[in-house]
Amino acid sequence: MRRLEVIAVEGLPEVRPGDRLAALLAATADLADGDVVVVTQKVVSKAEGRMVAVDPNDPAAYAAVIERESVRVLRRRDDLVISETAGGFVCANAGVDRSNVPHGFVTLLPLDADRSARSIRDGLRFAPGVDVAVIVSDTFGRTWRNGVTDVAIGCAGIGAVVDLRGTPDAMGRVLDATEVAVADELAGAAELVMGKSSGVPAAIVRGVDPSWLRPGSVRSQMVRHPSGDLFR
Amino acid sequence: MRRLEVIAVEGLPEVRPGDRLAALLAATADLADGDVVVVTQKVVSKAEGRMVAVDPNDPAAYAAVIERESVRVLRRRDDLVISETAGGFVCANAGVDRSNVPHGFVTLLPLDADRSARSIRDGLRFAPGVDVAVIVSDTFGRTWRNGVTDVAIGCAGIGAVVDLRGTPDAMGRVLDATEVAVADELAGAAELVMGKSSGVPAAIVRGVDPSWLRPGSVRSQMVRHPSGDLFR
Numbered sequence: 001m002r003r004l005e006v007i008a009v010e011g012l013p014e015v016r017p018g019d020r021l022a023a024l025l026a027a028t029a030d031l032a033d034g035d036v037v038v039v040t041q042k043v044v045s046k047a048e049g050r051m052v053a054v055d056p057n058d059p060a061a062y063a064a065v066i067e068r069e070s071v072r073v074l075r076r077r078d079d080l081v082i083s084e085t086a087g088g089f090v091c092a093n094a095g096v097d098r099s100n101v102p103h104g105f106v107t108l109l110p111l112d113a114d115r116s117a118r119s120i121r122d123g124l125r126f127a128p129g130v131d132v133a134v135i136v137s138d139t140f141g142r143t144w145r146n147g148v149t150d151v152a153i154g155c156a157g158i159g160a161v162v163d164l165r166g167t168p169d170a171m172g173r174v175l176d177a178t179e180v181a182v183a184d185e186l187a188g189a190a191e192l193v194m195g196k197s198s199g200v201p202a203a204i205v206r207g208v209d210p211s212w213l214r215p216g217s218v219r220s221q222m223v224r225h226p227s228g229d230l231f232r
Numbered sequence: 233m234r235r236l237e238v239i240a241v242e243g244l245p246e247v248r249p250g251d252r253l254a255a256l257l258a259a260t261a262d263l264a265d266g267d268v269v270v271v272t273q274k275v276v277s278k279a280e281g282r283m284v285a286v287d288p289n290d291p292a293a294y295a296a297v298i299e300r301e302s303v304r305v306l307r308r309r310d311d312l313v314i315s316e317t318a319g320g321f322v323c324a325n326a327g328v329d330r331s332n333v334p335h336g337f338v339t340l341l342p343l344d345a346d347r348s349a350r351s352i353r354d355g356l357r358f359a360p361g362v363d364v365a366v367i368v369s370d371t372f373g374r375t376w377r378n379g380v381t382d383v384a385i386g387c388a389g390i391g392a393v394v395d396l397r398g399t400p401d402a403m404g405r406v407l408d409a410t411e412v413a414v415a416d417e418l419a420g421a422a423e424l425v426m427g428k429s430s431g432v433p434a435a436i437v438r439g440v441d442p443s444w445l446r447p448g449s450v451r452s453q454m455v456r457h458p459s460g461d462l463f464r
Contacts, residue, residue, distance in 0.1 A: 180381070
């Protein structure tokens with residue numbers, strides 16, 4: 001656990017509705033037990049048919065899709081909407097995205113990205129028969145800081161948050177608050193080898209701490225309930 | 233840029249005020265040109281003497297240090313304070329930290345972590361004579377998501393945010409908003425090999441895109457000005 005490799009998965013074909021991502025990954029990537037496979041929301045949404053046609057010359061049509069995908073709007077400025085999705089994510093434009101999508105279409109977030117991750121994980125366990133963790137990633141902005149990072153919107157076979165509370169630090173002092181969002185750090189690490197414009201939609205992180213490889217869920221572990229939130 | 237390695241730097245001695253981190257890193261790590269060296273705030277603050285004695289049995293003394301380090305308080309709940317520091321960071325307890333610090337002391341954030349990173353980078357350029365980027369990382373919570381991640385609070389020799397706007401995506405469409413906070417993703421990747429309780433305060437990321445290795449600053453590139461912020 002003292003060394004990680006982050007490897008881009010290159011050569012995936014353009015993904016279309018109905019495609020089985022596990023089969024495409026199995027044919028492209030050289031996977032090993034214990035790997036974490038990070039797959040972008042974009043290809044997951046395409047495979048799951050989470051695309052809708054939107055007239056590219058009609059900004060109101062795009063805005064209407066964003067409204068439909070939002071359960072609560074937190075902020076608006078000009079064209080930008082920061083809203084909460086049905087899945088509990090707070091992000092720009094409710095995750096509705098036009099980049100790397102065929103002209104005239106947008107992608108919506110997967111209905112349940114934890115389930116999407118489980119499905120890919122189960123597919124890879126069947127063939128080629130590897131036991132991997134899967135993270136579905138998306139690109140989110142952040143409060144107070146410029147620049148976007150990739151974060152996890154779904155996971156399977158890995159804890160989204162690893163709780164190190166109660167572990168003594170190097171000074172023997174019990175740590176205060178160290179629930180580490182490893183799924184987000186892994187999604188961000190994967191982004192570093194993907195690049196935004198290159199169309200590489202998956203990466204492998206090899207060498208993670210085996211103790212993290214256990215049942216996990218972004219929805220139940222990482223999405224903060226509004227009642228516990230100081231900024232909603 | 234299709235493969236990264238993330239390598240923990242093990243064996244650093246306990247850092248004390250006045251220590252030269254570049255010399256300690258040079259003696260411990262096997263560095264190469266183009267590496268990104270991620271060093272945690274904790275050891276940077278220790279080396280720079282940014283520690284103050286706080287009676288561990290007096291919660292009010294700890295709270296007073298946090299108030300002093302804050303220029304604006306955004307939220308309070310019980311003992312938790314979310315505030316803005318003089319350096320423009322919005323984080324819990326103004327970055328004042330008790331973990332991995334000798335009993336009876338707390339660390340404060342470096343006065344200028346970009347400068348801290350530059351100093352380490354310059355030291356390593358002198359001896360052993362390697363041209364590396366340096367990121368100073370710290371552990372921050374996030375709005376709307378449980379779990380902490382490591383982010384960059386200072387950098388040198390690498391852009392904190394890499395602007396891919398205007399680059400066509402794989403469909404030929406010009407991307408909307410892709411200023412990627414690579415320094416934060418690198419800090420998070422480094423955290424994955426450090427662990428919170430193991431006292432490993434530095435890691436190397438090898439293999440980043442050479443075009444990112446240029447003058448950079450967290451303060452000027454990544455800290456969002458309050459006037460452009462929807463959540464302040």
